[in-house]
Amino acid sequence: MKKCLVWMGCLVLIASFCHAGDLAKAKAEGKVNFYANVTAIEPIMKAFSETTGIEGIYTRVDTSKFLSTVLTEHEAGKLQADVLQGPLPILEMLKQKGVLAPYHSPLAAGYPEWAVKDDTIVQFGIEYVAPIYNKEYTKPEDAPKRYEDLMDPKWKDQIVMPDPSSHATTICWLVGLKEAKVFPSDGAWMAFVKGLAANRPMFVKSFGPTPAPIESGEKRIAISMPKYIITKAPAPLDWVRVSTILGTPRAIAIAAKAPHPEAARVFLDEWLSQKSMKLLADKVGEYVLAPGVYPPIDGIEKAKVVPIRELSDEETRKWGAEFKKIFFNQ
Template sequence: MKRLVVVLAMLLFPALTAMASDDAAAKAEGTATFYANITAVEPIMEAFGADTGIKGQYTRISTSKFVATIMTEFEAGKLMADVVQGPLPVLEILKAKGVLAPYSSPAAAGYAEWTRKDDAIQLFGIEYVGLIYNKELVKAADAPKRYEDLADPKWKDKIVMANPANHATTISWLVGLKDNIFKSEEEWRAFLKGLAANKPMFVSSFGPTPAPVESGEKLIAISMPKYIITKAPAPLDWARLEQPLFGTPRAIAVTSKAPHPNAARAFVDYWLSGKAMGMLAKDVGEYVLAPGVFPPIDGMDQAKVLPIKDLSDEEIQKWGDEFKTIFDVQ
């Protein structure tokens, strides 16, 4: 028994020493700078600081400006970000340009295998899209049950959605329905024609979609169920479809020239932890991939939420141009 204890101590001591050394190095660096397109993460930044003694600095960059902003700093040798977060296609572009460093976080050990994209990129959530409606004006029994129901003429002039001609996530979502829901492209195009005939209101992104539903100007939004949390107590609910929900994968990675590399790894570890992912789900309504963690939206723990295929910039442009014609976007 004594020999076993000695052997175990010999095996564990280097690992424990390395962990202690990494923690000390991260605290000595003092700061982890986070560039992200996700919103409402200030509580996580504060908790990270309180729990680790490392200050988290958060800078939000819109998806449309993400690559350009980071590459301008990176190529000038002035990238301040230790950690970057964005849609998976964005981080894949950054990796191809040498911006990301290999890192496999022990905090992701319990995540599904498919969430580990490669040696640098870790998926942690899905920017899920669903149908939200005004529950004071639409009975649950009357809400859509299938995506095809959006083409029902009873919803004419009662739908709001992000502009399908230029909103990348909406474009990807519509193409995702073609790939995952409809049996043929002909059926999918018939659906698009019916949806277009219902004359949806177009807005610039998902952010403005809940307001017309809250006010009763529109009844249904192709939007993100998380707004049920962030817009509470607005009278919003989500349509329990018989089909899966789809969305763009969210990813995180350490940068290759991180000014604070040890703090960067500490931040990624914290971000992927059950505590941080629980805050993101509970307070922001995000759909995260940490095992057993769900947003507190009634029924969401039973929903099937799947990532959609990544579309290239060329594909986004191609489909956007086609949707512009189909939906008669001016």
């Protein structure tokens, strides 16, 4: 999915020495407010402030509350955000509501064409999902090698995952496995879903709690995120080398009524730069779309990482109900 041609990398490196935003005016504005659902980005915020002399203020907004929080503030004329980062579908809805402003950053040069589809929203990464395990309790030679291996009865009562009846991203991920043709047929996909359910996974509310049971040895396999290999270190976590990794696109844009518009443009430029994306990959384990940048996770640069389609509310309810029947009737 990445474009790693040398000339594209050069474009990004060249662009990293300039801003479309006016740095002098941005410094005069003094600060930039960043609303985001991505976590552990303090190293990037610190680097931004040190590089530009502009104070970067990070406000973490939970994904489930992101849309309502931003719209409520916007409609009341009290939105403090200059830059907004969240899942692509949420930013697309905010764009429809007139919350976002057009801006084409020169730092988007070299990103995949599908990631820069318009002049407002830029997709910079994929919130990737794959099985992970603890090498202290599961030897790599004994770990699953394919999605199908999660159906093996030896993993019964040994898997943890977000609740597939209510966790929207997990619902999208399961359906994405079908739509991305990860399995040879729809029948093979459904056999996998039922086989996974037959092993009676332990359910948690989101991906955040999934590493803990495998860190402690309570469970052996987690349907989780490989980024935890970085953020949970020194826990000896590893990932299952599945053929295709799926995930939700991460996106970013500038607020239409940004209190600090020049600082917002400078911040977006810096965010998309190779330097910042390398920090995001190295320190947070994120899979980013800047060409040639990968998290320091063994084998991840060879993986096929594919963005999944976000389901509509109706589809999410439908599939959630279907997965509830499958997973809760074991």
